[in-house]
Amino acid sequence: MPSNAAPNAKPVLTVKNLAVEFPVHKSVVHAVRGVSFTLSRGETLCLVGESGSGKSVTARAILQLVASPGRITAGEILLDTGSGELDIVKLGALGRGIREVRGRRIAMIFQEPMSSLSPVHTIGHQIVETILLHEKISKEEARKRAAALLDRVRIPNPEAALDRYSFEFSGGMRQRAMIAMALSCNPEILIADEPTTALDVTTQAEILSLLRELQRDRGMAVLFITHDMGVVAQIADRVMVMFKGEMVEQADVFDLFERPQQPYTKALLGSVLKLETPAPRPPRPAEESPIAEISDLSLHFPLNVGMLGKPAAYLKAIDGVSLTINKGETVGVVGESGSGKTTLGRTLLRIYTPTGGQVNYWRGDGVEVDIARLSKREMKSLYSEVRMVFQDPHSSLNPRMTVYQIISEPLRTNTAMSEREMRDRVAELLMRVGLPADGGERYPHAFSGGQRQRISIARAIALRPRLIIADEPTSALDVSLRHQVLDLMRGLQDEYGLSYLFISHDISVIRYFCDRVAVMKNGKIVEIGDVQQICERPEHPYTQTLIRAVPRPDPRLRLSAPA
């Protein structure tokens, strides 16, 4: 923390003019170009940038972990060992020299706590192994230290936890175990590569506060890689902004947020701050007319079905949910992983058949139907009115189909349009979502993530639907693209009179985009209300915790670390 970092402390790590290149086919991708920075004891330096900025590659270069065929082509990475400087670049990726740095002097934690621990070795085995790699102590002593570390990262029952496997832990617990492993040999530097990105926001808050606390206790230097300006504001002392492999700006965290110097930094902060305030939207009409009304909906999955087919218990994925979506309205559903929000969206399309309750839907022709009870055939006719947009624009588009085939597919199956009419319609749709009209002949891989999500949206609106269920449509996108996609969706809403059910874990996009919001936890809606009220005056304790845990992109609103 700023107060803890000794001024003018001798840097423990000095990176000078680092360059990393990836030969691809016959060209070379310059992933990192002439990046220089220093890191001092007790200091947190945040490396921030969007995807492809080279921040992760920079972090990996420090431990010589750049994946082949990438390699460090220039620069120095000087580590102060206390008895002189060691150039990590000269150590190479194999051999004893670099192995003594890895884990011993510089440790690293990774983004995916789900897959960063071996699934077939116990937590204890992996920590003890790390200790024994670097220190000549007995297995018993190493085990004792591992237990103490697990206790330190607040894993309950540390002795027993040593003998458990990573898949027996939740995501947050796995990341705690990973941190314990990284700290097992008292490294001077901890590199954290998006360590909280895959975690729920309340878990993220816990992990960030744990990291802060450990850093304060040990005087470690932390290099923290993130794309989230909110997290930066929460934990950084200094910030380095990267863009396309180059350093854009390096500054004290307060200076960066309050007086950004470079246009890119300003634009980045602008996109973040734009999401901090709700987008202007017309007032709701006094008389609402519903398009869908969910009442007392439940979906229970049987668990542990025994020999006689009698389930021992039920997983209540949706447990008595009631929610109304009005015409032209955007209703947000927010919740952490496992809250049932995605399942709720899918149940509306009958991807799952609910076990109880009703989903009344008013069709375009004015007829009211209960989606929960429709037959497969009747449901089919609804697919032209109710469409879905998925989270991952990389896997929700078939890579073997051209964009034209992808967008025209719903037209082909639901209308009698001729090939010529479909061509015209697809060109029109592409233009409407801000893509070139002649993009139809190309394949999805030719488009970036943001463009692919636009293709998904074009596919969803091809049939002029009335209700779109959008499941985390912006979560896989960089922050500068998020509000663009949301603005596009808003424009389409005004044009077509669409209603959205907008599912997200991200409070800021919900606040930006939605009229009303429902907060879900364990399959139930704990609170529902106007988006302004939920975000600013949440009533339910869970909503309060959730809103408080969201890292605000303002270093002056920092949560204080627990004493």
Add this chain to the structure above:
Amino acid sequence: MLLYILKRIAGMVPAMVAISILAFTVIQLPPGDYVSTYAAQIAQSGETVDSAVLNSLRERYGLGENVVVQYFKWIGGIVTRGDFGDSFEWNQPVTELIWGRMGMTALISVLTLILMWAFSLPIGIYSAVRQYSVTDYVATAFAFLAMATPNFLLAIVLLYASTMWFGVSVGGLFSPAFENAPLSLAKIWDFVTHAWIPIFVLGTAGTASLIRVMRANLLDELHKPYVEAARSKGMPEGRLILTYPVRVALNPFISTVGWVLPALISGELVVSTVLNLPTAGPLLLQALKSQDMYLAGAFILLSGGLVLIGTLVSDILLAISDPRIRLS
């Protein structure tokens, strides 16, 4: 763990029942029943048939009764007395004919399987770790060639080569001198000198595909985050690869027993016929040709059982190697 094994064994029971029904269907397929075929054959050879004997046979197998009753008499005899019925072609109880041959089949199959693993595992690992190296290309070329070569062709070529060029007779599993000799070191050595040909023939294609399986599995694992995390701890590269990705990549490899074993047993039929081996295959073929149905049924039942046992072994090995299977 014990519970897991018990559950697996319980799960095998319906499969075994299904196999027995299938085997019984095969027995029932030829026109007429076993006893009338038997009587016709004896009559053909000019001998008189004692109708009392025929009646007792009918009684024993429940012939003339409902098919379900016949099935239960047949399976009941197997389960309670180990009685698989009689082979009318050999005029002997099936059990006397079958055990030695089935044992040989099992021995050859298991030996082949072990050798397949012993070769394909290291080659597959090397191929994956040094992807696109010369060794990887050589292994790949060998693998495709070996997979594409039919077993019988390989057997004939080997027979030809060893007889014509080396003057060694390699048919059978033992030299005539050792055929009926008691077990001794010399006999085992004699077996080894004979058995390598069928093992080689049977195992080549399987080894080749297992190399590919291991290579693909390991390539999937090599770039997983947990490997990078382990590397960031400072582990030496060789130890790292063997401890982490190979350990995880072994799973699909172990479960290959499930399909390798049936492939071996059916492949064994062709190879053994070509090489004239005293295993179950040629006898089954002969039994099918001469409609010796109780013998054929017994072979089908036992081969099916062998496959089930192989699957059980692979399931148990999987549970030992992967806690995710053991604990959930």
